[in-house]
Amino acid sequence: MSAAISVQAEYSVDEATEFSLIYGYPLLAYAKFALPILSSKYGTNTLDHGRQLATASFQSVVRVNADTIYTKATLDLSESDLIIQVPEVTDRYWVFPFYDLYGNNYANLGSVKNSSPGKYRIRFASHGGQEPGVKLCRKNERRCDKENHDCDGLQGIINAPTPYGIFVGRFLVRDNSSDLEAVHAIQNQTALFTVSAERHHLIPKLTVALLNDSLSSDVPTKIMQMTARFNPFNPPRDISDRAHVDRMLRRAGIHNGHFTPTGSNLTAVAKKAFQGVLTYASNPPMVVNLKNNWYGISPSAQGDYGTDYKERYYIAYFGYLGLVASEAIYPSYRDPTNGGSATLSLTPKQAYLITFSSKPPLEKDGFWSITAYNAEQYLVPNPLNRYSIGDRSNLTYPDGSLVYSSSSKNESFQILVQPADVEPPKNWTSNWLPAPAGGGEMSITFRLYAASSSATNGEWAYPVVKKVDAFTA
Structure with a gap:
């Protein structure tokens, strides 16, 4: 038996199918x-x-x-x-x-x-x-x-x-x-x-038909078909992994641009793949604990994924087209009262109060913001048309002075994340980030572009988040 066949035989058809669904998901x-x-x-x-x-x-x-x-x-x-x-x-x-x-x-x-x-x-x-x-x-x-x-x-x-x-x-x-x-x-x-430019191999033009025609409405089958269609002329990012990827795809029924079903239950395998990706990408070492229940993606697992196809799938699902860590970091808050889930929730009369001990540390031209998303991971409709809040906002200190002004003052300030249909007192309007009206599931993402090293090495204290009663006039 040849070495290539021996390596391929180590994986069952279901295992190869699971790999292929993860590999092709993006x-x-x-x-x-x-x-x-x-x-x-x-x-x-x-x-x-x-x-x-x-x-x-x-x-x-x-x-x-x-x-x-x-x-x-x-x-x-x-x-x-x-x-x-x-x-x-x-x-x-x-x-x-x-x-x-x-x-x-x-x-x-x-x-x-x-x-x-x-x-x-x-x-x-x-x-x-x-x-x-x-x-x-x-x-x-x-x-x-x-x-x-x-x-x-x-x-x-x-x-x-x-x-x-x-x-x-x-x-x-x-x-x-x-x-x-x-x-x-x-x-x-x-x-x-x-x-x-010269082209030594025939590569089809990118068209609507290439991306869309003759594909199944069943999502797992569609992933397999698309992977078969694009793999021959869109090789893996890491050259050293091309032989392994080709062996796994072939065992899963993907060869010469076509997908031939192998008898695997694609629905069941796809569900297993998704759960495996969630478990893998939501825990160390892929996740870094930034303290105060803020977690970030490991810098080595962000943006350019190499052979880490599970992390690539995860980002394609939750935050497609993220940047490498040298450009931006994306800490998320996890609710310790809900098993450490990044999915947060508010009743119609609740809010999150985010307390910063100081301004987030940035390099030249850097900026930061906190953005609220609804259960579908889209921006939250609100009467202020305010979708994020950060260093370019008119944030104020408790005494009413601007956080970002010509002053060198760098003290504690707060942001109020509260349902869009519950207007806070006027002294909180500048620091209010509207959450989904009526409450419900949501998430918040803290973005730091061109962040200083102290934002990732533990020197800077991330803000404290507390669930409180909504602030009303």
């Missing part, structure tokens, strides 16, 4: 993101500039960020390379993240990276020697690498691990009105266009 999230764009006037490789901050009506992505303006595109490198023109941005946090087909944040340009304005070439890294990520062109260097891609006029090369992907640029908006025009001007200076 394709559902990719299709949900890409299909509306492909069906619109934009198609592939065209920037779609969002001009407004996300509101409760935005439901393309769960747990959306309500602090930044998005510029997005569905990328297709099947027939050509791309050039992205990066504008000069000196007065705010910004990031240009690139994601592969499976949701890996494999490259970033932006304020954290101190990226230079100019042109960057995006190419499918189809050769083993082309590591995914950004390769900067040295000054006055004519040739960028062994493949003789000309560096003339370029700031760098972005190697994509899959020919299909996503770009979601983010620009911080300081407030909801006067700063929007400045962000729009930056967006208008951003450009994306195709350039010719």
